[in-house]
Amino acid sequence: MIDEDDLPQSTIERATMLEGILIDSATGSSGDNAVYEHLRREFMQNDELKPLLPSFVRTYRNLSAFWGWVKYEDATYAGRRTLIGKGFTPLMDYLEGKGAAPGDTTVSDALATFDAEGVHAVWTKALSRRLTDPEGAITVARTLLETVCKRILDERGTVYTDKEDLPKLYSPTAKALNLAPDQHTEEPIKAILGGAMTVVNGIGTLRNRFSDAHGRGGRAPVRPSPRHASLAVNIAGAVATFLVETHLAFTG
Structure with a gap:
């Protein structure tokens, strides 16, 4: 059971946490699968943010499935970090206001x-x-x-x-x-x-x-x-x- 008090309050901080969990999982560390599933479900249920999620987040429901994909996408840790970072760019830009219009x-x-x-x-x-x-x-x-x-x-x-x-x-x-x-x-x-x-x-x-x-x-x-x-x-x-x-x- 996830304690909400242990998670960041802002949406952009939660997105950053989600990205960090995936980077950990892709670079030899043990990511927190329970938190990943919780945050993924939260973003997937948001009609405004779901289309901005990386395709691999929308596709893979847990870290085990994600690892089965990412280990073949790039053999290096640096390459995987770049891959994940690029995937999160549309969402992070939007949350930082780069995709918003004044009105x-x-x-x-x-x-x-x-x-x-x-x-x-x-x-x-x-x-x-x-x-x-x-x-x-x-x-x-x-x-x-x-x-x-x-x-x-x-x-x-x-x-x-x-x-x-x-x-x-x-x-x-x-x-x-x-x-x-x-x-x-x-x-x-x-x-x-x-x-x-x-x-x-x-x-x-x-x-x-x-x-x-x-x-x-x-x-x-x-x-x-x-x-x-x-x-x-x-x-x-x-x-x-x-x-x-x-x-x-x-x-x-």
């Missing part, structure tokens, strides 16, 4: 307040995929906006069909919230709201061109990078937050 916390707070189990779950999935699965992150960015629009339309009693794409969902949502450009006369406001509508259409286009949502034929297009995914996710988060905050202001 992540604000967006997370707004979406969690709106619907912690639905909308916020989609946002969390999008965040976790930006670095490791750019195509998937672009798909989830659109899903985030679709989810927010549907939730708002549901709460306002507006009928829609499952066949409607994002622009067709966004338009009635904007009108219901008085966010359509033609509902305003002030040019700066119209420009901002028109820009938001253009952004929504752009995310749909980016998703169709780059994401994993559609089969591809002919010459393969340029694959999206993490920066493309960050652009899509960050913009989707900003627009989704704007919609949520406006909806809550009207109903609060």
Whole structure:
């Protein structure tokens, strides 16, 4: 039985401990298998961090199985340390803030307040995929906006069909919230709201061109990078937050 008081409190310290246990196991020391299994299970149950775990952590449930793999990957201790360190780089970078955008916390707070189990779950999935699965992150960015629009339309009693794409969902949502450009006369406001509508259409286009949502034929297009995914996710988060905050202001 693991005593939580014996483990570090912060997530990054727990990740460092997990990495250290694997390095010990791979370099002739006896790693603590019980702690390894406990920490691995904790990270595997975290939807935000699981995709950032090294593939060997996701694959090997105990140190014995890990040793059976790593001893053949590199014959030297130095090589194994490098292998494990590289495997943990995405997770450690993310936990140190290198994978975070300035608006992540604000967006997370707004979406969690709106619907912690639905909308916020989609946002969390999008965040976790930006670095490791750019195509998937672009798909989830659109899903985030679709989810927010549907939730708002549901709460306002507006009928829609499952066949409607994002622009067709966004338009009635904007009108219901008085966010359509033609509902305003002030040019700066119209420009901002028109820009938001253009952004929504752009995310749909980016998703169709780059994401994993559609089969591809002919010459393969340029694959999206993490920066493309960050652009899509960050913009989707900003627009989704704007919609949520406006909806809550009207109903609060």
